[in-house]
Amino acid sequence: MPFTMSKVSLPAFEIGLNALTAVLDKAAAYSAAKKIDPSVLLGWRLAPDMFSLGRQVQVACDQAKNGSARLAGIEPPKFDDTEVTLDQFKERIAKTVAFLKTLDVKAIDASSDREITFPLGQNRGQMKGCDYLNHFMLPNFYFHLTAAYAVVRNFGVDVGKRDFLGAIPLKRI
């Protein structure tokens, strides 16, 4: 089986995002049991100038959505950052996973040597497709996924590495 750009991107994003939904569910159950308002959870952060949990979720979604769309050669759809409730954040994740399934796998596989241009702060960045995936999309995606997980752990929720990794194709022997 060939080792391709689409295999390194799409399934990793889908598994990671679905794992994030399950982590949010555990965090919501914890908050409910402790009678903590969900907005306290969604606004929790690891440092005053780091993103809140809710913002980490939005950005993790956007890293997967925008990067994959650019590899596929299409303009990424814009998702407005209007989520307030936990269900809305979970819907954002579900919309992102659904969008990933619409992408042209062959176009992604053919993007390894193509120059990808993307917004970067006030300017733009440019990288070869394979470098953009390996050194920008994946580290940024896992950064925000881990940050969301770490906020939840710091909040007191009993989640572990298995929750973070999600439904990976692992055989225990």
Next chain:
Amino acid sequence: MPFTMSKVSLPAFEIGLNALTAVLDKAAAYSAAKKIDPSVLLGWRLAPDMFSLGRQVQVACDQAKNGSARLAGIEPPKFDDTEVTLDQFKERIAKTVAFLKTLDVKAIDASSDREITFPLGQNRGQMKGCDYLNHFMLPNFYFHLTAAYAVVRNFGVDVGKRDFLGAIPLKRI
């Protein structure tokens, strides 16, 4: 240029680990300026039952070292977890990067369909090489790299996403 297992693993680990060294240097400078004992920094953690900064560094190194060695078909060397000082943790990172450079790139590239068996808690896990890289090595590596970064941020050090990403092949236009 072909998209290969070695390209998705080795350069990402090397760039990420070198970025971690630079983050530790900034954290050490911050601690020194505030007259904080370095052991306080290295023992800092985001939750009582999460790993300390020092342990996050060790595990990030081991994810890169052990996974890459297994893809290359060799037994990973064991690094004893005896680091105490910041210089020793930086030496651990340098040793890991040096080890990655010794691996047989062609063996890694040929490992996509090979079944990889690895220790997993008290048991063992088994995954196809490509799945092991995409769904175990990369998420676990970035998990501990991000956790180390987040501990440093939570400690109060002024580091940003650029510090986390490190020397990626990015052109700003």
